[in-house]
Amino acid sequence: MLISHTRPGRIVVLFALLLCVGCNDAAPKPPVLDTGAGPDASEERASVYLLFDPQDCFTCEAEMARWVAHRREYPSRVFIVLTRRPSASERQAIAVRRIPIDGVSQDRRLRKAERGGRAFLFQGPELVREGRTADAELMTTIEQELGR
Amino acid sequence: MMGRAGGMMVLAIFAFVACGRGGGGERVYLSEVEELPPTDSVILAETEVDYIGSPAHITAGPEGTIFVSDAMNSVVHEFSRDGGFVRRFGQRGEGPGEFGTPVATGIAHDSLLVVSDWRESRASVFSLASGVFIRSAPLEGYAFSMRAARGDTMVIGVTNPNLSTSLAKWSTDVGQVDYFGPLPTEYSQSIALLHAHPYTTATLLGDTILFGFSGNPNLFLARMDGTVFDTIAIPAVRRRGVPNDIVQRFAKDLTETEIAGMVSSLVALHRLSDGRVAVVHQDVNFERGAMSAATFLSFLSPDLRRSCPDIPLQFGRDRRPVVTFDGDSLLTLETKLRDGERAENVLLSYDLSSTDCRWVPLS
Numbered sequence: 001m002l003i004s005h006t007r008p009g010r011i012v013v014l015f016a017l018l019l020c021v022g023c024n025d026a027a028p029k030p031p032v033l034d035t036g037a038g039p040d041a042s043e044e045r046a047s048v049y050l051l052f053d054p055q056d057c058f059t060c061e062a063e064m065a066r067w068v069a070h071r072r073e074y075p076s077r078v079f080i081v082l083t084r085r086p087s088a089s090e091r092q093a094i095a096v097r098r099i100p101i102d103g104v105s106q107d108r109r110l111r112k113a114e115r116g117g118r119a120f121l122f123q124g125p126e127l128v129r130e131g132r133t134a135d136a137e138l139m140t141t142i143e144q145e146l147g148r
Numbered sequence: 149m150m151g152r153a154g155g156m157m158v159l160a161i162f163a164f165v166a167c168g169r170g171g172g173g174e175r176v177y178l179s180e181v182e183e184l185p186p187t188d189s190v191i192l193a194e195t196e197v198d199y200i201g202s203p204a205h206i207t208a209g210p211e212g213t214i215f216v217s218d219a220m221n222s223v224v225h226e227f228s229r230d231g232g233f234v235r236r237f238g239q240r241g242e243g244p245g246e247f248g249t250p251v252a253t254g255i256a257h258d259s260l261l262v263v264s265d266w267r268e269s270r271a272s273v274f275s276l277a278s279g280v281f282i283r284s285a286p287l288e289g290y291a292f293s294m295r296a297a298r299g300d301t302m303v304i305g306v307t308n309p310n311l312s313t314s315l316a317k318w319s320t321d322v323g324q325v326d327y328f329g330p331l332p333t334e335y336s337q338s339i340a341l342l343h344a345h346p347y348t349t350a351t352l353l354g355d356t357i358l359f360g361f362s363g364n365p366n367l368f369l370a371r372m373d374g375t376v377f378d379t380i381a382i383p384a385v386r387r388r389g390v391p392n393d394i395v396q397r398f399a400k401d402l403t404e405t406e407i408a409g410m411v412s413s414l415v416a417l418h419r420l421s422d423g424r425v426a427v428v429h430q431d432v433n434f435e436r437g438a439m440s441a442a443t444f445l446s447f448l449s450p451d452l453r454r455s456c457p458d459i460p461l462q463f464g465r466d467r468r469p470v471v472t473f474d475g476d477s478l479l480t481l482e483t484k485l486r487d488g489e490r491a492e493n494v495l496l497s498y499d500l501s502s503t504d505c506r507w508v509p510l511s
């Protein structure tokens with residue numbers, strides 16, 4: 001065990017823990033994907049990430065078609081991302097719907113307990129908006145940004 | 149359009165027919181085959197833009213084309229019988245001629261495409277000649293099957309939980325939809341069952357409506373006003389059937405997998421040219437978003453007193469197939485994953501002309 005039993009040592013450990021929690025509360029950055037997919041370094045316009053749990057593929061399919069269409073139109077700016085590696089049956093469910101997956105991100109700051117996809121709009125490294133994919137207003141904002 | 153696989157199927161069919169007709173060998177009856185072989189197989193020509201995301205229903209049109217409602221992309225695709233893409237109807241939206249979640253499709257008067265929209269709670273009519281949207285009418289409930297009655301009146305299998313009705317009549321030249329027909333008593337005993345397996349499938353036998361439900365084992369015969377005068381129970385020989393204690397089972401908390409795996413769902417009914425009635429059930433397996441299904445074809449004799457039950461069709465391993473009829477053929481649309489990744493939709497045809505069967509008297 002590396003935890004110090006001296007009083008100054010405990011204070012140092014506590015301070016380090018607080019720092020660590022502070023790190024987790026920092027504004028999310030565009031997720032780093034296991035595939036390396038992401039906006040080109042020269043891309044200055046907004047980028048959009050859709051994150052969803054592979055198990056939600058069946059329930060969010062009506063919304064997914066819009067995302068697939070946006071990704072086709074803006075391949076360097078729209079990314080469809082899973083929050084974890086899918087099981088065999090989940091891979092099957094994704095494949096039959098022809099949903100292209102750009103990668104997996106396990107960044108906890110981008111995950112929410114709620115069911116359904118979550119969208120993140122970034123301007124460079126800065127998070128501008130986030131919300132549920134079912135949020136029509138968010139979707140409108142995202143489509144306006146993509147159209148710029 | 150048959151490739152090498154299609155050629156193999158022809159060989160398989162010859163072998164099947166040879167077995168069935170004897171020639172010194174033992175006669176093989178339809179109800180005893182391991183799997184009924186399709187007579188044709190066509191891969192639909194989809195593109196990156198015009199692809200079927202989630203097929204909900206298919207219908208054969210008067211010119212031989214196939215209409216596929218796509219619940220994911222909110223359109224209805226039309227394909228030629230050799231698999232070529234023809235056109236699409238509608239687009240995502242809430243306006244006239246647009247779809248939220250298109251489900252059941254039907255043809256009225258040989259000239260109109262009728263589409264039920266679950267999310268928008270309405271049915272819309274398009275001209276087959278021009279592809280143009282004509283009109284829509286409010287349609288409340290779970291609409292699953294549509295059959296043209298006289299002229300352009302549609303009889304729609306639509307379970308309406310609010311009115312406790314199972315059918316609707318819609319004269320497509322006016323906006324009025326009339327709901328009628330009873331629901332099975334089990335649905336009034338279990339609201340969970342009603343919403344888990346709500347679909348009504350209906351067809352017309354002259355002036356009689358034959359209909360049944362995805363969560364009930366029986367078929368019902370009704371007059372055009374919805375008065376039921378007879379009930380038919382096709383024995384479940386190789387499929388799951390519907391458990392007698394289904395209401396008690398639905399009193400407990402069930403997972404999606406348990407709900408889907410509890411029953412054989414009725415999915416299609418059709419009268420053939422020789423008077424037999426073809427009946428299609430599916431045993432669905434649902435696991436983490438992936439839905440596969442075993443499909444079973446049964447026949448009722450023209451007098452509806454005997455059945456030839458549970459002839460297995462090709463297993464829908466990668467997705468639950470959707471089915472329809474075209475004359476004396478059964479058509480199934482199946483999504484298959486090539487190399488486990490690349491999806492393609494295949495239209496299979498089954499010739500239903502053979503009557504070789506060990507017919508079972510119905511009680």
